[in-house]
Amino acid sequence: MSTAKIAHLTSVHPRNDIRIYHKELISLNRNYKCSLIVADGLGSYVDDNKINIIDVGKPNSRLDRMKNSPQRILQAALKLDADLYHLHDPELLQIALNLKKAGRKVIFDAHEDLPKQVLSKPYLNKFNAYIISFIVKYYEKFICSKLDAIVTATPVIRDKFSKISKKAIDINNYPLLGELTPLDKDWSKIQNEIAYVGGITKIRGIEQVVDALSLLKTSTRLNLVGTCNEKSTTEIFIKKIGWHAVNELGQLNREQVREVLQKSIAGLVTFLPVPNHIDAQPNKMFEYMSAGIPVIGSNYPLWKSIIEDNNCGICVDPENPKQIANAIDILVNDKTLAAQMGQNGIKAVNEKYNWSIEEAKLFQLYEELLGN
Structure with a gap:
């Protein structure tokens, strides 16, 4: 097992998120010392899988989450002093360069195509959605071009980031083998x-x-x-x-x-x-x-x-x-x-559509970045 410390960061997703926890972290935990920084108000502890869960507190509102949770997560991340940080939410891009300045490796995990996602937000009218999408597109490009790698949930999103990042890889959200497969269905x-x-x-x-x-x-x-x-x-x-x-x-x-x-x-x-x-x-x-x-x-x-x-x-x-x-x-x-x-x-x-295949790609990326 490597002595490298890694941390996954999320201000939006639950601590038991399928992609973040049950797939990526459970897999990586076999080779690295893993932590998960969340903002859900459910407390901090080391769980049964020996993953260190760090809770910075549940935000009071969407505005509090977007404005203040990233800063709370940044402070917790710097205190943790991990070798690599893996970010899972677009709003955490605002702290990505701070982590880079601290001399750490930083990955952004693009679960969705953010500029396209903004266009579908129900609380935005079409004009505002278009303007925000345009701004987000260039902000995302500026930050992500300076990170060590971009992980994406689909090949299409990977292809987009391949034009702006030195390393972009798709880690598809395929299921865990056997988890849902029936034993005997009549x-x-x-x-x-x-x-x-x-x-x-x-x-x-x-x-x-x-x-x-x-x-x-x-x-x-x-x-x-x-x-x-x-x-x-x-x-x-x-x-x-x-x-x-x-x-x-x-x-x-x-x-x-x-x-x-x-x-x-x-x-x-x-x-x-x-x-x-x-x-x-x-x-x-x-x-x-x-x-x-x-x-x-x-x-x-x-x-x-x-x-x-x-x-x-x-x-x-x-x-x-x-x-x-x-x-x-x-x-x-x-x-x-x-x-x-x-x-x-x-x-x-x-x-062909299973996590075992994607897990191997994730391990290879981490080995490349951490020099193992």
Whole structure:
């Protein structure tokens, strides 16, 4: 095990974030002394995996988070005196150069394409969104060009950063092998249920999904896992006719998610066509595949190349509830087809869409930067 100390920093994500903690940190913890600096108010301690969790306190508001949390995290990071800092939020770019000036290696992990993401923010009007996106694009370029490496969640984002960074690598958000894969699933006993797992927002197509439930020819329920923080969106979809067919399950742990997916016939990931979604690779898409259930996904070229080319689901127009309903009806009424698509998904994950492959790339990057 290396004596190098590394720290992952986040002001936004929970301490048990799938990408940050369960994938990157758990993997890296085998070779390095790992710390995680968070801002969630849940306290500091060394956890069961011997990862040092440092909590700088939960912010009082979005403004407090964006303005003050990065400075609190910077102070904690400098006090920790790690050899390498791995930043996970765009708002932490404001402290990245301070860490560089301290003589440390710094990585920025671009989970999303930030300038495109800004264009889809529901609380910004189009004009303001465009201006902020323009500013963010050049600010991001200025800071990231001075960092040691950029890690990205997709090849498309990697290609963008390859033009401005000396080292950009995609570490895809593929699932952990075996975590969600069923041991023995009897499709003949599966009830007419489908699943949606993850953040629930307007641009992730929740309204169209609920509308689709009212158009189904075969009665089917939706296992809805996650929370919606958009009050106006919630007020709309809970009043829709299709809402009566929703099992609202809220936030669940990983074992509970596994149980929900095992009793579902298919998984939905019908994100709407906003700029940040077209070339995205949603984690839930691969988790459905890993769980052995067909994916009903948006019909974007990249998504179709994953879902349809591997024959593990059906792609639809995410803005068309009728198409979503038709896809659900097809799979609910042909469980043999659903089971075969589910097996195809497992095969694809085992062969090419799994964390073991991405983990090796992450280790190689760290070895290069730390000189091991």
